[in-house]
Amino acid sequence: MLSKNQLRQVKLLEQKKHRQQSGLFVAEGPKVVGDLLRCGFKPQTVFATAAYENPFGIDCIEVTPDELRKLSFLQHPQYVLATFCMPKTSEVTEPRGLCLALDGVQDPGNLGTIIRIADWFGIDTIYCSQDTADAWNPKVVQATMGSIARVNIIYTKLTDLLGQTSLPVYGTLLDGEDLYSKNLAEEGIIVMGNEGNGISAEVRQLVTERLLIPCYRKGDTAESLNVAIATAITCAEFRRRK
Template identity: 35%
Template sequence: MLSRNEILFIKELHHKKGRSEQLLFVVEGSKSVSELLGSKLGVKKLFSLPKWLAENQKLVQRVEEVHTISEKDLERISQHKTPQEVLALAELPDYKLEQLWFDSAHHDSAHHDSAHHDSAHRGITLMLDGIQDPGNLGTIIRTADWYGVQNIICSPTTADCFQHKVVQACMGSLFRTAIYYTDLKSYLAKHKPYIIGAVLDGQNANEAKFPKDGCLLIGSEGKGISDELLPYINLKVSIPRIGKAESLNAGIATAILLDRLAGR
């Protein structure tokens, strides 16, 4: 049986404060935990019903601490309405935004002047300005992973990607994608990557010429891209509308534009 302290410890990880202090986050359910165990992220503890554990002995070998627990205990620590088989505590990845540039261009640290930073920006990076709905954020991370986007840079106003609902909606893509949080204005001012911005009054995305490398910048559902970021956009695009809906969900708009960019 789980101790009261153990339960309290896990419950603290349901909040951002607890995650930042312990540098751990919670992953639940067979599908997500299997993807976690197959990823590069560290896994500190795992709590499983006997059945799941018996079927996944090989997968859990790399976990520091494995606990067999009862359904009742799993209910106590789960955030699911109907808890599923297994719950793991994973180490919060410590992605360094500065390394995004050097790593991807294989520069050594002697060469990183600003021009090199920009040329290091290979492929498509996603940039999210204030996506607050956790389900939306999770879907965006999953879609980005589908389209081979490996880096997502988020404004501090974007939802925390290690919270339960995002982890669930990501379906494992969270463990394959580097997600950074930073002040986007300072970042853009310093690095000046090529920015494709999704706006309502931009060029028709059917006619736009997309570059091979660049950042796709998506604004929040309600407010769009922040005014202070608009001057940094190199290519403003809009998804042409045929019917009558006023706007598209931010996740849908991201997906359609990533699909267009992938086609280049």
């Protein structure tokens, strides 16, 4: 039976300060929980209904579907919810290969989708500004659909990182060159900006290669692309060239 304290401890993990204090985050559903387990993440507590198949043979606290709904951050809970130990904060190292840098991305759904995009296109590291949404927010973790287990997320001061790197720094800007005709290197850092304001002025000064995703509709059209969609388009073109 689910206790009031267990319920309280899980619900507190919606708040960043409690995630930081406890060193724990929440993951839900067989897919997300399974990917984290396969990648070596350590569960602290696992709550599951009798319908959960438990392919990993982990110790579970059995709960009813109604109790799982009380625990869950989802509209439609999926058999299992687990709290996991957060990975140790990675040291900021010299960027290698193709990386992403997120400058003030605020929406948890966008961040989770971008992590999933990075996983799909084989991008191992995402550097995030300190004002980017917390990657261990339950909404972000869920939106990654397990990809957060395979992508290294590093929070740092982007101006320091970009100012010191020897790699080209790409940014999507309105005064950029057409993404589909510009020369693109195999290695580099792709900077994506805030949903409303784009790349900040400080970071924009450090962009060495300006890109533009061209619009093909003439006249009245959408003002901009969603940042996650723009990330997918940009990453796809880099990988297509490779």
